[in-house]
Amino acid sequence: MIVTMITQAIRFGVVFLYGSTGEILIEKSGHLNLGIPGIMCLGGVGGCLGAYWAHRTGLPPAVVVLIAVLAAMLVGGLGGLLYGVFTITMRCNQNVTGLALTTFGAGVLGFWGTQMGDKEIFFAPASRYAFTPSLFFGNKTPDNWFATIFLSHGVLVYLGIVFAILVYLVLKYTRTGLSLRAVGENPAAADAAGIPVIRHKYVACVLGAAIAGVGGAFYLLDCTRGSLEYVIDAMGWLAVALVIFSLWRPNISIFGSFIFGFLYILPRYIEGVGLAEKELLKVVPYAVTAIILIVISFFNKKETQPPAALGLPYFREDR
Amino acid sequence: MKTNARHVREPLIHLTRRMNVPTWFAWAVRVGAFAISMLVCCLVSCLLSDKVNPGFFFKYLFEGAFGSGMLIMSLLRDTAMYLLLALAVTPCFEMRYWNIGGEGQAMMGALGCALVIVLTTGRLPVWGTIVLSLAAALLLAVLWAVIPALFKAKWNTNETLLTLMFNYIAICLGGFLIKKVAPMGTGILNFESGTLASLIGSDAVKSIVIIATAVVVTVVMFVYQKYSKHGYEISVVGQAPNTARYIGINTRKVIVRTLLLCGLLGGIAGFLLVSVKDASFLSDSTAESTVAGRGFTAVLISWLAHFNPLAMALTSLLVVFITRGANQVGNMARLGNSYAGMMVGIFFFFIIATEFFINFKIRFRSHADAIRGGEETK
Numbered sequence: 001m002i003v004t005m006i007t008q009a010i011r012f013g014v015v016f017l018y019g020s021t022g023e024i025l026i027e028k029s030g031h032l033n034l035g036i037p038g039i040m041c042l043g044g045v046g047g048c049l050g051a052y053w054a055h056r057t058g059l060p061p062a063v064v065v066l067i068a069v070l071a072a073m074l075v076g077g078l079g080g081l082l083y084g085v086f087t088i089t090m091r092c093n094q095n096v097t098g099l100a101l102t103t104f105g106a107g108v109l110g111f112w113g114t115q116m117g118d119k120e121i122f123f124a125p126a127s128r129y130a131f132t133p134s135l136f137f138g139n140k141t142p143d144n145w146f147a148t149i150f151l152s153h154g155v156l157v158y159l160g161i162v163f164a165i166l167v168y169l170v171l172k173y174t175r176t177g178l179s180l181r182a183v184g185e186n187p188a189a190a191d192a193a194g195i196p197v198i199r200h201k202y203v204a205c206v207l208g209a210a211i212a213g214v215g216g217a218f219y220l221l222d223c224t225r226g227s228l229e230y231v232i233d234a235m236g237w238l239a240v241a242l243v244i245f246s247l248w249r250p251n252i253s254i255f256g257s258f259i260f261g262f263l264y265i266l267p268r269y270i271e272g273v274g275l276a277e278k279e280l281l282k283v284v285p286y287a288v289t290a291i292i293l294i295v296i297s298f299f300n301k302k303e304t305q306p307p308a309a310l311g312l313p314y315f316r317e318d319r
Numbered sequence: 320m321k322t323n324a325r326h327v328r329e330p331l332i333h334l335t336r337r338m339n340v341p342t343w344f345a346w347a348v349r350v351g352a353f354a355i356s357m358l359v360c361c362l363v364s365c366l367l368s369d370k371v372n373p374g375f376f377f378k379y380l381f382e383g384a385f386g387s388g389m390l391i392m393s394l395l396r397d398t399a400m401y402l403l404l405a406l407a408v409t410p411c412f413e414m415r416y417w418n419i420g421g422e423g424q425a426m427m428g429a430l431g432c433a434l435v436i437v438l439t440t441g442r443l444p445v446w447g448t449i450v451l452s453l454a455a456a457l458l459l460a461v462l463w464a465v466i467p468a469l470f471k472a473k474w475n476t477n478e479t480l481l482t483l484m485f486n487y488i489a490i491c492l493g494g495f496l497i498k499k500v501a502p503m504g505t506g507i508l509n510f511e512s513g514t515l516a517s518l519i520g521s522d523a524v525k526s527i528v529i530i531a532t533a534v535v536v537t538v539v540m541f542v543y544q545k546y547s548k549h550g551y552e553i554s555v556v557g558q559a560p561n562t563a564r565y566i567g568i569n570t571r572k573v574i575v576r577t578l579l580l581c582g583l584l585g586g587i588a589g590f591l592l593v594s595v596k597d598a599s600f601l602s603d604s605t606a607e608s609t610v611a612g613r614g615f616t617a618v619l620i621s622w623l624a625h626f627n628p629l630a631m632a633l634t635s636l637l638v639v640f641i642t643r644g645a646n647q648v649g650n651m652a653r654l655g656n657s658y659a660g661m662m663v664g665i666f667f668f669f670i671i672a673t674e675f676f677i678n679f680k681i682r683f684r685s686h687a688d689a690i691r692g693g694e695e696t697k
Contacts, residue, residue, distance in 0.1 A: 032479065034419075038664075087669070094421060095479065096622045097671055098613050104664025106606070110657020115367075125668035139557065236606050237487060244480055276498035283491040290484040297476035306477055311417070316546075 003145045005269050009289070010194050011153060012223055013261025018215025019239025020246065020253045022208040026080075028171060029204035030184040030309040031087055034098030037236025038105020039079040040216035043164040044114045044232055046075025047217020048123040065127045065155060068212055068221060076213015077206045079105060084205035088198060091313040097292060106233045109216075111230045125220070130154045130221035156218045168250040180204055181314060184307035187314040192294045197314060215239065238264070241289040247296065247304050260285050269312030295316045343696035345677045349670070353637065356669035359664045360645070370652040375506060383647020384640045389522075394639055396526035399533035400588065401635035402628075404610075404617035406533075406540050410577045410627045412546070414557040420467065420482025422614025423489035424582055426602065427463040428589020429609045430493050431455035434595075435602035437500050440513040442543045448513040452594060457586035463489060465575060465583030472571035486605075486614070493602025493609075508600040509528070516598040525595050532591060536584065541628045553577055585614075616663075623670050634670075641666050 026180035050071025131154040171177040182190040246253035411418040435452035470476035544550040624630035649658035
């Protein structure tokens with residue numbers, strides 16, 4: 001059972017990983033995007049529509065998954081672009097825009113869910129390609145614990161980890177990453193140094209949202225095995241929490257996502273505990289995140305702080 | 320550094336900040352944005368469903384909101400609820416303290432209220448239960464508002480993220496209470512007695528109680544913001560923290576005191592929701608709870624109304640109008656429950672965008688500018 005638990009924890013954790021990787025990229029550019037839950041909902045809709053369309057057209061499995069990912073990135077990225085236009089070009093309040101985007105995205109997912117049944121759009125057959133262990137084993141069932149835990153997932157699990165590692169490497173080791181971090185810390189100084197601030201912010205917001213969008217699609221195609229559930233926005237908020245939990249570092253959030261995933265599925269597996277206590281377990285990820293937030297402010301080390309210009313609009317002509 | 324010898328062209332669009340925006344202009348932009356948002360909602364709905372045409376859309380939009388005396392009453396009641404929650408977050412926003420925990424504070428208020436009702440019903444007279452439940456609601460909501468404030472004041476903890484986490488902790492605690500009381504129940508606690516609603520009975524009177532509370536709180540908060548020394552201190556701390564320090568305002572004290580007030584208002588809202596409006600307690604997720612995401616919407620309302628109580632009342636009314644109207648359109652065209660949320664989202668985007676058109680002036684690069692610019696560089 002412990003093997004099943006760990007496997008499931010990794011799988012559910014990847015939803016948070018997609019969301020938090022995207023959000024880290026966005027926050028590093030100085031934008032607190034509370035629209036991530038909405039963007040994940042939008043990405044879920046896009047990914048499922050893409051998978052449905054590709055499967056109906058009779059494309060090979062790998063292409064179906066690829067199109068699902070691209071569609072999720074496209075729709076999620078459009079959500080990010082909308083957020084970017086409002087908060088970067090139009091300098092509107094980031095919290096307010098994000099919350100509106102979440103309202104909108106959750107509405108779109110719910111609406112699409114009811115329409116899907118009416119119009120007979122079923123993406124469950126297509127989702128099979130996403131969750132079958134296609135990468136190393138073909139359709140064979142893995143026979144030892146190592147293979148079950150690490151190699152039995154659908155391809156999107158590995159893609160999520162690849163995205164996180166890529167974002168980590170870009171942020172830490174490339175010139176672009178350095179520029180992006182500078183923009184998030186002090187946009188005026190970055191601007192004076194000749195870094196195109198607006199362009200960096202746009203790229204981060206759109207790419208981050210695209211990555212987060214895949215998270216929504218992954219949840220619907222892989223975790224639920226193609227049945228529609230409306231809990232994506234709750235998972236989106238956990239992804240935002242994971243960003244803080246991992247101290248704005250995608251490499252830590254790979255492990256963090258596993259812990260969050262474990263806590264998320266834990267109530268389903270433990271026995272001999274009342275329903276109320278299981279309910280209380282749901283508090284743990286949020287409570288731990290709150291404590292981490294307090295602890296990092298207590299030590300006040302520069303390395304563990306949120307980006308300094310997080311949440312502040314940048315207008316060059318302001319003093 | 321690489322030298323950039325390429326001729327840099329003037330950007331096509333140039334933004335400048337407007338100073339001294341006339342009030343009529345700001346309102347004209349907002350009314351225009353509202354009208355356009357309604358047209359866009361109508362257009363989107365027409366595209367999404369064959370059943371909807373513009374006549375259908377506007378007929379049911381207004382019918383759903385203003386169709387009967389009872390509907391108007393509940394429209395006003397819901398408006399009052401939003402207004403209360405928006406007022407509860409406004410003082411901290413004026414202080415530039417981004418409390419997005421209105422949801423959690425109201426939720427804790429509701430939780431406190433429900434807890435007392437569960438514990439004391441049958442053991443105390445109804446009035447005793449009501450008074451105690453109000454006290455518990457206020458206490459828990461204040462606690463939920465003041466804890467992040469203390470950390471902010473002492474260690475400058477990021478309050479946006481901390482209050483966000485507190486929202487979810489509150490919802491989980493609510494779920495815990497429900498499962499503890501009724502492990503096999505439907506997930507919702509219904510209160511037959513021990514609530515103000517059980518004494519009142521009539522829906523109209525319940526609505527009037529909520530509306531009256533909102534009106535009183537609005538007036539009090541307006542006076543507090545505008546004419547009290549506390550209100551003045553709040554705006555100084557928000558607009559010029561350094562000035563506040565120089566003139567001897569104790570910023571920490573102001574933060575904690577203001578959040579105490581916000582917590583009180585959140586507690587009142589939570590109490591009204593449980594004890595007057597619903598006579599029940601639900602806490603499953605953000606959407607499926609007693610507060611039902613109103614705390615988040617209240618953040619939007621407060622911000623969009625520029626913290627002006629009258630404008631907040633108007634914005635709340637518009638939000639409720641669209642929600643209820645769109646619900647009716649959705650029901651008639653079988654578009655499902657989430658359709659209204661989508662429409663509210665569209666409305667918000669347009670109202671948020673007004674900020675930009677009010678605060679910034681857009682100038683396009685004209686030929687004349689280009690020539691003038693060229694001469695200056697010579």
